[in-house]
Amino acid sequence: MNFEEIFSELKRKEAKDCDSFICEGKDLVNTLEALKAKGYEMLIDLTAIDHGVEASPRFSTIYHLLSLGEKNYLRISVDCEAREEPVVPSVVEVFPAAEWHEREAFDMFGIKFENHPDMRRILMWDEYEHFPLRKDFPLAGIESEYPEQDVVERTDLKVKAAPMAGGPFVADTAGPMSQTEPMAKDQSWTESKPKKEA
């Protein structure tokens, strides 16, 4: 398929492994819709890149489409204008598979996807403040003004540890999501030690 002739919005980019194109953010949804109609029916992967703190544009989102009929992959990259709070249109309406992928890209890079039905973090906890896959995020984590003492003692890093809420019986049942885990609320009594009458 000669993509440039059909899709004037696409600019070819050199790549060895598959057809690769650059697309403008405003044309993205329409282009993907048209490509879907042309047989690129699967959004196989969606991710983002941070080109570096100084680079311009700093962020790109990358879409990998797959055509089962032509047995061909297609890569489309979209550059984001903004440096600190980049915004890209969401493609969830065209490919529902994008919903979790876009949440992940938001979680890791802080890229907002416009018109996404549910723009929340997915892998990190809701209260987390940083975007770990940005290039200015250090591997050990960002130092916090109010670190947790036991973590400091053990690691010499002034960081906050991830909430232990994932484990069973460690969190409260009310409050934000990361703390709303199932637990035995009152652990003062057990099978062997009966509960005191009020």
Add this chain to the structure above:
Amino acid sequence: MSEVKEISIGDTGARAAGEKAERMMLNVGPSHPTTHGVLRLKMELDGDIMTKVDPVVGYLHRGDEKIAENMTYNQFVPYTDRLDYLAPLANNMAYAIAVEKLAGVEVPARCQAIRVISAELARISSHLLGLGVFGMDTGAWTPFMYCFTEREKLFDLFEELTGARFTTSYTRIGGVTRDVKPEWLEKVLQFLKEFKRTVDEVDALLTRNRIFYDRCVDVGIITKEKALDYGLTGANLRASGIDWDLRRDKPYSGYEQYDFDIPLGSKGDCYDRFLVRLEEVRQSANIVEQAIANLPDGLWYAEDAKKIYAPQKDKIMTSMEELIQNFMLVTQGPQIPEGEVYFEAENPKGALGFYVVSKGGGVPYRLKIRAPSFCNLSILPDLLPGHMFTDVTTILGSLDFVMGECDR
């Protein structure tokens, strides 16, 4: 006289259908046996029927992609073991091929065949767990024990091949760590003979089992359109009737030489997903037998890739050239040229993809892991509502996911 109040089930139903219906929020997981790992489901229930499901993932997130940006290509191999920890050999292979594609390295035919053998054995091991646990999810204990007995034999084989039962780290960029021995291949063939009997027994115990049948048929139907929309891959995609297998359609590592069938489902329900996996195990055994019968001679690593694959130990000790080469490799990592590549391999859980961006040197600039379990689970909010709560176990079991890979 006490008053007797008649309550008809119809009333409850009518109440439920109305706006005043009582909905119950139920939290399942993250530590719960049906979730096969740390998956958490927040559900809204209307009686026994789910009306809304919100999966919460990320409890096993370790930041593999960030870690990858901070170490050399070969140092990342052990991290790939821990993606789909039920089939580490297959992950090793997918990662190695992705980087080799970027570097433009061709590995010898023997290396390709060894990788195929190991990846297919990994598929057998992963599917055995998938089938056994699925049986257990629906109430059948015996098939699980049969499957685990066979997996144990497989792990002995893996240990003999790589030195580790689970965390194999068998590949390096440009080859595998060591050659296979003829005695090991004999043992593999012996295992395949025994294992086929077990698969037949599992088949006999489950496929026509009335309880199993009733719990699986017409439960969790994924239509073709839905499967494509949500980017399902692997056995789950094929169970929905879509004829797509990367081993045949985008062959890598010499898969085009082997003759194997690709089982397809017709409806996309839990039963189809079970049947597809059951047949895939047999086909994998078939591929391994072919690969062993036609195992080419030669080296198990790309000899020309001097800046990528470390020289052999005896050479390092005796030759200056190789010593320097080894030193450079260990300190700076395999030198991969600038560029980007996307490669997917047909893993037991689906298509495991690596998107690698290199700016030259021994460390990837960006490495994205396309985890099949992550994509396969993203269909849950669409798939589960409308089902009974008891079907959650069946559906999750039939999707056969691994959280280590989903959360990365």
